[in-house]
Amino acid sequence: MSSVKTSLAEGVAVMTLAQPDTRNALTGGEMLEELIDAIDDAETDRDIGVLVLQAEGPAFSAGGNVKDMAAKEGLFAGNPAQIMEKYRESIQQLTRFMATTDLVTIAAVNGPAIGAGFDLVLGCDLRVGTPRARFAHTFIEMGIIPGDGGAWLLPRVVGWQRATELSLTARSIDADEAVRLGVLLSVVPENKIEDHVMKLARSIASKPRPAVVLAKRLLRQSKTMDLDPFLEFSAALQAVAHSTPEHETAINQYIERLKGRD
Numbered sequence: 001m002s003s004v005k006t007s008l009a010e011g012v013a014v015m016t017l018a019q020p021d022t023r024n025a026l027t028g029g030e031m032l033e034e035l036i037d038a039i040d041d042a043e044t045d046r047d048i049g050v051l052v053l054q055a056e057g058p059a060f061s062a063g064g065n066v067k068d069m070a071a072k073e074g075l076f077a078g079n080p081a082q083i084m085e086k087y088r089e090s091i092q093q094l095t096r097f098m099a100t101t102d103l104v105t106i107a108a109v110n111g112p113a114i115g116a117g118f119d120l121v122l123g124c125d126l127r128v129g130t131p132r133a134r135f136a137h138t139f140i141e142m143g144i145i146p147g148d149g150g151a152w153l154l155p156r157v158v159g160w161q162r163a164t165e166l167s168l169t170a171r172s173i174d175a176d177e178a179v180r181l182g183v184l185l186s187v188v189p190e191n192k193i194e195d196h197v198m199k200l201a202r203s204i205a206s207k208p209r210p211a212v213v214l215a216k217r218l219l220r221q222s223k224t225m226d227l228d229p230f231l232e233f234s235a236a237l238q239a240v241a242h243s244t245p246e247h248e249t250a251i252n253q254y255i256e257r258l259k260g261r262d
Contacts, residue, residue, distance in 0.1 A: 003031040006038050011205030012050045012198065013042040013103075020057025026116050027075045028065030032090055039097050049209050050201045051101070053124060054108040054194075060133070061117025064091075069142065087147045091116060095149040098123030102213045104204050108197040109133040110190060119150035122157050125216070127183060128197050129175045130190040135183060136172040156223065157182055208246035 005016040015038050017024040019031055026032050042048045055061060068074045075086050098105060098120070107113075107121045109129040118135045121127055137154060139146045146154075146167075155163040158181045165171070178184040188196045204212060214237045221233055241247055 002034060003029055004034040004038050006042075008042075008045070008048060010202050011048060011209075012052060012201045013038075013045070013048045014052045014054065014198075015039070015042075017053070017055040017061060020055075020059070022065065023059035023062035023112075024055050024057065024117070025062045025065040026091065026094075026120065027063075028068045028073075032094060036094055036097060039094075039101065039103075043101055043103060049104060049212055050205045051103045051105045052108060052197055052201050053105065053120070054197070055111065057111070058132075059111040059117075060107075060109045060113040061120060062112070063115025063117040063119075063138075066142070091148040095119065095123060095153070099149075099153075102216060104201075104212060104216060106197055106201055108193055109184070110193055112136075114138055116146070116148045116150065119146060119148050119153055122150065122153040122183070126185055126200065128193060128200070129178060129184045129187050130193050131175050131187060132190060133175040133178065133184065133187070134172050135178055136170055137167045138170045140168060141170045208244070208250055210244045210246050211241055214241055 001018075003017070003019050005018045007014045015035065017031065017035070019025070019029060022029065022031075024031065026035070039051065042051055064076075065074070069076045075090060076083065078086070105124040105126070107124040107127040109121055109127060111130075111132050112134050113121045114136050115138050118137060121135065137146065137150060139150070145151065151163075151167065154167065157163075158166065162181060166173070173181065173183070175184060175187045179187055186196075218234060218237055222230060225233065
């Protein structure tokens with residue numbers, strides 16, 4: 001049985017973490033590999049522009065499999081050099097995918113997202129939760145650090161000081177605090193989150209795809225570039241956007257709508 005269920009419609013790929021018996025732990029089974037493969041497939045599908053991540057069961061994701069940690073199995077087996085290489089080849093690949101994909105990524109969080117599960121949520125562009133959502137960076141409690149790259153993600157979302165506090169205390173935050181900190185865009189009732197997220201996803205997927213891709217690349221670079229090179233980059237991407245058939249179609253449609261107002 002697949003650990004990740006995927007459905008495609010109207011330019012949106014919906015991927016569901018489907019191992020509720022493990023609280024959708026990312027390690028210790030096929031979940032991680034299947035998720036990376038599914039995202040890779042969606043990236044190569046020209047009809048897909050938006051990726052929605054959701055989960056079955058009471059938890060979004062418990063992150064790493066603690067039982068495997070205790071038994072020193074799977075990702076956690078071997079000497080330090082072997083474990084380092086396993087992190088590079090597995091969980092860090094997921095972090096890279098989420099940080100570099102041109103797909104617009106949306107997390108629908110209907111339960112706890114802990115450790116690497118929290119980092120998977122942080123790697124998404126947009127994040128919506130229900131009142132049951134909660135988040136914690138619990139690595140320090142296990143005597144480890146976020147080897148998946150979570151210490152890169154968390155400060156970019158909540159700021160350096162709050163990231164330090166959350167990382168070093170392992171404190172859990174609820175859905176309301178998550179909104180205040182910028183972890184969640186909004187909180188919606190449990191019975192409405194699917195419709196809410198899909199409406200958001202379809203709205204983005206309906207926009208001219210090249211412009212969406214370029215806009216996401218521009219936003220991504222705004223985190224690291226100084227103003228002058230950023231303006232040069234903006235001009236270059238805008239020149240590309242002006243040359244796309246989607247831009248020409250959108251302009252013609254807009255002009256036709258103006259004519260209809262006369």
